Amino acid sequence: MLARVARYEEAVAGFRWRVPQRYNIGVDVCDRHDPSALALIHENEDGSIRRYSFGEISRLSNRLANLLLAQGLTPGDRVGILLPQRPEAAIAHVACYKAGLIAVPLFTLFGPEALEYRLGNAGCRALMTDAERLPVIEEIRPALPDLSVVLAADAARDSDFFLSLETALTKASDNLIPIDSVADDPALIIYTSGTTGQPKGALHAHRTLLGHLPGVEFPQEFFPQPGDLFWTPADWAWIGGLIDVLLPSWHHGVPVLSHRMRKFDPEHAFHLIAKHGVRNAFLPPTALKMMRQVEKPKTRWDYAMRSIGSGGETLGAELLDWGREVFGLTVNEFYGQTECNLVVGNCASILPVRPGAMGRAIPGHDVQIVDADGNILPVGSVGTVGIRKGDPVMFLEYWKNPEATAAKFAGDFLLTGDQARQDEEGYFWFVGRDDDVITSAGYRIGPAEIEDCLLKHPAVAMAAVIGVPDPLRTEAVKAFLVPKPGILPDAQLVSDIQDFVKTRLAAHEYPRHVAFVDSLPMTATGKIMRRELRALETERQENR
Known part of the structure; x- marks a missing residue:
């Protein structure tokens, strides 16, 4: 959505949202691309590599969508996706969106209590997982009366408890008429932590992908550009891996590298970037801090990054300087939260990066510092970061929690719960949290x-x-x-x-x-x- 310009003010003035009335994430990210074009490079833990074209992703997602519908699921039903960063996880998301189902991504390191709560609260009727995680699902399944279908990757055969995903897919048709969804139809629930009570499920519409696009394109230096290839170590169960990297890349027809790291290894990260020619990355601050400890990376690996975005914590001057020295670029910070993501950020080519600042409002988003009632505060005042209602990236509601949904808004603004100030030039400076996250x-x-x-x-x-x-x-x-x-x-x-x-x-x-x-x-x-x-x-x- 962003056109390359020379000045930040031009990017803001020239931006217009283009959100059609009818829109489906699944169709958008694979069915409209050249079927022979590269979509995914997956490196297995043993180092073997499998490449998928957009045509393969389309056919496999169609098969999975038909399989889920054949199991009795209907549009609006929730499907848990308990898989690491692997092709089946991406295919599961696309299949759910095409079928009108609501995807519920789940982190593979969650224990039984965390999984039981999320699957139960969402009322998931189906679950996509793998053989490694079947024991914990079998343990908690008696407490999940809504869960009627479990599909397991890497399972050699069916059982009374689950179906082998690979076997079941061979029996499904790859012909599918995707649901003709409205842009505001629900697409996924991502659970976010809070300070009181259990985690809340942020329900997002199909339009949220379009709402994320400027927030990806801006810190990734007007992504996409010819030759781009995107990777992140962030799990696709989190919004940072799923909608900051995977789905926006596929919207633009850009290939993604996937690889499961059971534990982040900074040397292996350099190795992956160099081996596959990664050009763009989302690297959380902790990953960058660990990579900084690697000695002489430029002499050990041949890499040529074009852009790196980072979010979740403020980067200091030393880490920014290290990024320039090691990668030859400025790491662009960005800010958002699960309910309303990627609304503030940096783009070093048109906006001077100030160490410690989160950046300025990303084109398309009206971000202000407000008080508890949603009133805009004077420049320089410390208050809550607020995003004006009506933003395409904004969540629909907290699942089954109208009280928490209502409390998230005041006046015309969504309240992030984060305290910050805005300086006279429009930069936002993080101060702290008014909650206990x-x-x-x-x-x-x-x-x-x-x-x-x-x-x-x-x-x-x-x-x-x-x-x-x-x-x-x-x-x-x-x-x-x-x-x-x-x-x-x-x-x-x-x-x-x-x-x-x-x-x-x-x-x-x-x-x-x-x-x-x-x-x-x-x-x-x-x-x-x-x-x-x-x-x-x-x-x-x-x-x-």
Whole structure:
């Protein structure tokens, strides 16, 4: 949607949204392209490579859509996608959109409790997964009455519990008439962490992909350009991997590199970029910090990046300078959240990058600093980042949560919950959060889900979780625990509690730091005062 121009003001003045009344993500990202054109390069964990054309993606997604419909699913039904970064995950998304189903991406490192809640809350009727994750699904399936179909990749044969995806696809037709969806029809639910209660499902319409396009094109230096090839280590279960990279690339007919890293390896990242000729990347700040530790990458690998975007945490001057030295370009930061993504960012070729600033409003988005009632504040004031209603990238609602949906808006604006200020030249500067969400290694982590899990441990009476400064991850999870009577805390108990959370939720959510206390600061109504814990932690750090 963005035309290459010489000045930021020209990009804003010349921008116009082009969102048709009828629009389907699945049709858009593969059916309208040259069937022989390269769509996906997948490198398996053993190093073998498989290439897919847009024609293959189209046919395979048609087969899968027909298979799901043959299992009794109807438009509007939810389909969980519990797969790592692999072709079947991308094909599952395209199939759901074409069939009018609602995709629910799920992170493969989620434990049973996290999966049970999300699958149950969304009321998923079908689940796409692989053989590796079948044991945990079998464990929680009795608690999921809506789940009637499980399709498993890499499964040799069917069972009473699941169908082999590969076997079932061979029996399905690749002829499909995709649903004629309206741009505002629901397409996917992405769960986002909050500070109170369980995670909330952000329901997005098909139009959200079109709403994301300027936010991808701007920090990726007027993406696409001839020869572009996009990669990110971010899992496609998160909005950063799915709609910041995979789907926008396919909208533009640009190939994507996929590869599952069970654990991010910075040297392997350089290797992949050089081996496949990656030109564009979304690299979270933690990934960049880890890659910075690699010695002499320019002499060890032959690479030629054109653009790198990064978001989730502010990059400092040193990391920006390292990016220029190692990649010969300026890493462009961007900002957004699951409910309304990629609304602020940088584009170094037309907008001077200021270390510490998130950037300026991306063309097409009206971003302001507002108060709690949605009133625009004067320049320089600290307030909440707000995005004006009616933005195509904005979510429809929180799934089955009208109260939370209503609370997300004030006046004419969606309230992000992030505090910032805007300077006289329009740059946004992040100040902090008015909620308790923890940002760790690019993940937004809500304390409520972790606290709920901690309270299930037999040694824990009360629990509170905050984020504490971490040089690599920006923040790390710290748990303050009141032990049950008779429990004597020791190092073994700390390790046991950490493993308890890690295996039930996710590896990035477990408390890396644990402190046992006699009591927790509480309000008169019994709410944990996390700000008091943060203040105590800050004081402790200063007195070290």
